[in-house]
Amino acid sequence: MREHAPVLMVVVPLFGAVLAALVRRPGPAFAVALACGFAVAALAIDLAVAVSAGGPISYRLGGWAPDVGIEYRVDALNVPILLLLGVTAAVATVYARRSVASELPVGRVAWFYALYLLCLTGLIGIALTNDAFNAFVFLEISSLATYAMIALGRDRRALVAAYQYLIIGTIGATFYVIGVGFLFLATGTLNLSLIAERLGEAEAARAVVTGLAFVLVGIAMKVALFPLHLWLPNAYAYAPSFATVFLGATATKVAVYLLFRYVFSVFGAAFVFEALPTGALLIALSLAAAFGASTVAIFQSDVKRLLAYSSVGQIGYATLGLALGNAAGLTGGLVHLLNHAMMKGAAFMAVGAVVFRLGTCRLEAFAGLGRAMPATMAALTVAGLGLIGVPGTAGFVSKWYLIKGALEAGMPWLALLIVASSILALLYVGRLVELIWLRPRPADAAPVAEAPLELLLPTLALAAATIWFGLDTRFTAGLAQAATVGLFGGAR
Amino acid sequence: MRLDIVLRVAAKLILPLMLVFALYVQFHGDYGPGGGFQAGAIAAGAVILYGLVYGLSAAQRLVPVAAVETMVPLGVLVFAAVGVAGLLLGDNYLDYDKLAHDAVHGQEWGVFLVEAGVFITVFSTMLAIFYAFAGRGIKE
Numbered sequence A: 001m002r003e004h005a006p007v008l009m010v011v012v013p014l015f016g017a018v019l020a021a022l023v024r025r026p027g028p029a030f031a032v033a034l035a036c037g038f039a040v041a042a043l044a045i046d047l048a049v050a051v052s053a054g055g056p057i058s059y060r061l062g063g064w065a066p067d068v069g070i071e072y073r074v075d076a077l078n079v080p081i082l083l084l085l086g087v088t089a090a091v092a093t094v095y096a097r098r099s100v101a102s103e104l105p106v107g108r109v110a111w112f113y114a115l116y117l118l119c120l121t122g123l124i125g126i127a128l129t130n131d132a133f134n135a136f137v138f139l140e141i142s143s144l145a146t147y148a149m150i151a152l153g154r155d156r157r158a159l160v161a162a163y164q165y166l167i168i169g170t171i172g173a174t175f176y177v178i179g180v181g182f183l184f185l186a187t188g189t190l191n192l193s194l195i196a197e198r199l200g201e202a203e204a205a206r207a208v209v210t211g212l213a214f215v216l217v218g219i220a221m222k223v224a225l226f227p228l229h230l231w232l233p234n235a236y237a238y239a240p241s242f243a244t245v246f247l248g249a250t251a252t253k254v255a256v257y258l259l260f261r262y263v264f265s266v267f268g269a270a271f272v273f274e275a276l277p278t279g280a281l282l283i284a285l286s287l288a289a290a291f292g293a294s295t296v297a298i299f300q301s302d303v304k305r306l307l308a309y310s311s312v313g314q315i316g317y318a319t320l321g322l323a324l325g326n327a328a329g330l331t332g333g334l335v336h337l338l339n340h341a342m343m344k345g346a347a348f349m350a351v352g353a354v355v356f357r358l359g360t361c362r363l364e365a366f367a368g369l370g371r372a373m374p375a376t377m378a379a380l381t382v383a384g385l386g387l388i389g390v391p392g393t394a395g396f397v398s399k400w401y402l403i404k405g406a407l408e409a410g411m412p413w414l415a416l417l418i419v420a421s422s423i424l425a426l427l428y429v430g431r432l433v434e435l436i437w438l439r440p441r442p443a444d445a446a447p448v449a450e451a452p453l454e455l456l457l458p459t460l461a462l463a464a465a466t467i468w469f470g471l472d473t474r475f476t477a478g479l480a481q482a483a484t485v486g487l488f489g490g491a492r
Numbered sequence B: 001m002r003l004d005i006v007l008r009v010a011a012k013l014i015l016p017l018m019l020v021f022a023l024y025v026q027f028h029g030d031y032g033p034g035g036g037f038q039a040g041a042i043a044a045g046a047v048i049l050y051g052l053v054y055g056l057s058a059a060q061r062l063v064p065v066a067a068v069e070t071m072v073p074l075g076v077l078v079f080a081a082v083g084v085a086g087l088l089l090g091d092n093y094l095d096y097d098k099l100a101h102d103a104v105h106g107q108e109w110g111v112f113l114v115e116a117g118v119f120i121t122v123f124s125t126m127l128a129i130f131y132a133f134a135g136r137g138i139k140e
Helices: A002-023 A026-054 A078-103 A106-128 A132-151 A157-187 A192-199 A206-223 A231-238 A241-267 A269-275 A278-298 A303-324 A327-358 A374-388 A394-408 A412-437 A453-471 A474-487 B005-028 B036-054 B056-062 B065-088 B103-134
Strands: A057-060 A071-074
Touching (some): A002 A026, A002 A106, A026 A071, A071 A106, A071 A192, A078 A106, A106 A132, A132 A231, A157 A231, A192 A241, A206 A241, A241 A327, A278 A412, A303 A394, A327 A453, A327 A474, A394 A453, B056 B103
Antiparallel strands (some): A057 A071
16 A cells, blocks of 8 residues: 555545545534645655655556656655644644634534545645646635635635635646647647756747746745736635645745746756756845745734745745755755744744634734733744854754855855845734744733643644754755755756 | 416426436446436436426425435545455456456446446436525525
8 A cells, every 4th residue: 555655645535525424513524624735744754754765656536657657746845744744633633623613613614624624635646646737726726725714714804805816826827728729739749857857858939938927927826926826815814714724835845946946846846947047036035035024024013924924934934045056045945835834834924813712813812912822932943043144053054055055156255145135024923023032912912821731732743844944954854955956967 | 477387387397307317317227328427417407407496495305405414425425435346256347247247247336336336426416506596695
């Protein structure tokens, strides 16, 4: 059965989604989601071990050869993403029960878990598949589930946020599929490896350049790359807390992975960065994201929105690593996907715990909360330090690689700008930390208890991971370096 | 005295034909244009026409809401389960070769069952959308 692990990773959450929709009661639906979360994590670890021992794994759906059928492929580049998805699913689902029960009407809880598992199915599918059109299908599965999850938020503005995301997401998906159409025109295949092989002969064709443009812009909408990020802050702010935790830790990361996949293993760095000005464009947009979105984050009065804008800025670092086009930058970009998932997961979980206790995440509600909810607020603080990139946290590791990449690329000014953008993060995190720890709790505020253990443990686990992987980088950086070596064809 | 007698009689004439045509499209999918999606859409169209002419509650007596909500995931379950059947028989996921005594018949059976799953989900999803829109503003 072990050789079927790639497809089981998609089939297990798909079955889970169907079961959750069939049982229709909150308790059993949650049990299904929890079982799926841990099963997916176990499968991801199994695949990671198998790939590190025996090289890339190819799985043919329906037994069809890759040029006619769909191929799943697990290699050094998607192993980190699969681990990210699996572990997040396991940790976040533990958090889900109390948070979801407190924010959704009972009748909708089971549907919500079905949507969550469908979204997980889609995201895992994007990471696994080696087929351009299959990736589109999974992109739509995860996106449609996401729209519905966001719309289930308590705030009525969630409906508008979901609708905005629906429109932008659909335009993005359309761009992507048009791009895939051009690639199919130029190469006659949908398999990514085969497209990469055959592009060599059709390098100069205008269809390839057009296809590249459409694919990159389409994915950039899903990535929420500045200036295509406008859907993200509202979607994250008004979605149910658990949906924000899960999406904040995974959704944009998977889209960034797809960008990496297309740029490095399909089109090739030489074509994207040397024949076209993509690199300069991406660097400019990434910097605009890091500076622009972080600046906007400073002025937010809703903590979920603050963290959402911070996400747009942090995604900028991942795409910056990609745009640098050298091994260190790429390692930095990839490792930042993992690190940011831990930090943002911990931060959104802590905020979700505040919503659970106080029913709000307005900034003023956090005043003096450090004394009432010390463990939760400590986790939020650690995550915040990670977002700044303080040494000893995971955020520092990714920025260190990015700066190294910028220096290797001969752009010392870029290294300076990366450091400068951290100051903006210092401002929005500092504002929050000052409020939590230094202000007194308002005299008329209702007494607040620490978050329940079910919410607290996953939060603390991710906060601890933020510190652990900031001190011991062998695992995360090792994964990213293995992926980089694979992409540069063994160079370095 | 309702004035829509022509509509009612015409609907009664058309409905059985629509349902039979849906089945034709479903089973003809193996040999020509057609299949579960189109057949499910036509069958759902028949129920929706019935609902438009005879009222939402009549349609919901014919196909209850609870049945619709069960059928939406059920069709996906059928599709996914056929894939797993291939897995359990020792092939890759969605490989139908071993579902029957030889590969050709196995593939025929596999596609037939998968299309049945598609029919169930498309039929019920279209009805769910119709019920959701038609039921707006009605006090429960």
